[in-house]
Amino acid sequence: MYARIFGCLLVLFGVRSSVCSLPCDYIDSLNITDGERLPNGDIRHNGVIYNKTYYREIDYEYEDFATKKYVPKYLRGCLCAVRICVRLCCGEHEYLGMRCTKTDDYLPITVNLSVTETADLRELPQFGFLYGKPCEQVYELVPEERPEDEWNLVRNGSLIIAGVHVIPRNKYCLAPRLNASYTSGLVCFMSNEEFKYNLYPVGKYQASHKGCVIPHN
Ligand SMILES: *[C@@H]1O[C@H](CO)[C@@H](O)[C@H](O)[C@H]1NC(C)=O
Ligand SMILES: *[C@@H]1O[C@H](CO)[C@@H](O)[C@H](O)[C@H]1NC(C)=O
Ligand SMILES: *[C@@H]1O[C@H](CO)[C@@H](O)[C@H](O)[C@H]1NC(C)=O
Ligand SMILES: *[C@@H]1O[C@H](CO)[C@@H](O)[C@H](O)[C@H]1NC(C)=O
Ligand SMILES: *[C@@H]1O[C@H](CO)[C@@H](O)[C@H](O)[C@H]1NC(C)=O
Numbered sequence: 001m002y003a004r005i006f007g008c009l010l011v012l013f014g015v016r017s018s019v020c021s022l023p024c025d026y027i028d029s030l031n032i033t034d035g036e037r038l039p040n041g042d043i044r045h046n047g048v049i050y051n052k053t054y055y056r057e058i059d060y061e062y063e064d065f066a067t068k069k070y071v072p073k074y075l076r077g078c079l080c081a082v083r084i085c086v087r088l089c090c091g092e093h094e095y096l097g098m099r100c101t102k103t104d105d106y107l108p109i110t111v112n113l114s115v116t117e118t119a120d121l122r123e124l125p126q127f128g129f130l131y132g133k134p135c136e137q138v139y140e141l142v143p144e145e146r147p148e149d150e151w152n153l154v155r156n157g158s159l160i161i162a163g164v165h166v167i168p169r170n171k172y173c174l175a176p177r178l179n180a181s182y183t184s185g186l187v188c189f190m191s192n193e194e195f196k197y198n199l200y201p202v203g204k205y206q207a208s209h210k211g212c213v214i215p216h217n
Contacts, residue, residue: 021058024078027065027170032077048128050077083128084157089173089186091131096175107176109183112152134170135188151185
């Protein structure tokens, strides 16, 4: 907290810094520049309303969540502060084939929310989506072939494998597949080769990742 306030003061004194910008981790936010500005200053993007507490105009992005790059100013909103956020491995209108592929078809995000409840997350207003793999290398869960890969999503955004392994929201992503009744779950490889990076501007957020199976388009 004090580090942030100090950062903001540095900005006032002319030192370029962005530590007083996003009120959430970068990875939990998305570009909402093309959202609709409401008369009270809130922004509506993809049906989600962000008030001033939850969005900022910033001038940077993180390539692969690792490399900070300065870009023209744009608006980012903290989706995970206002919705249960679920990350899709591909883009909004993309399914996972050999790679992320565009389609005009409606792509439901059908998941098990418990042993007895299956739902299309697009139809549940408490959920919101982020896009892109959270790590470079992910592997796909295949419950059709391996019962120990069965998973469900809980209402705090974590994915639970076989009822026991809890995978938090930034360690997995979901991908609709064509003609499949369920959405695929893909989980980040936890490698022992630690690759640490600095994601959070103040330097608190660290994670490990490496490698990649979904090719970039
Ligand atoms: C944010 O979105 C706007 C509008 O879609 C786009 O023009 C801009 O390049 C985007 N900025 C970043 C950093 O993604
Ligand atoms: C923004 O919304 C949250 C709840 O969603 C509320 O607690 C907060 O007071 C709001 N902030 C402003 C500035 O309206
Ligand atoms: C969802 O539940 C059904 C019925 O129990 C099960 O057959 C299916 O494999 C589950 N889906 C996933 C992704 O685990
Ligand atoms: C989410 O819920 C699951 C099951 O209820 C729990 O085990 C897990 O710790 C929770 N995760 C977070 C990040 O709250
Ligand atoms: C699978 O998808 C293709 C292309 O969208 C479609 O032509 C075909 O009918 C679908 N098959 C089934 C079994 O749904």
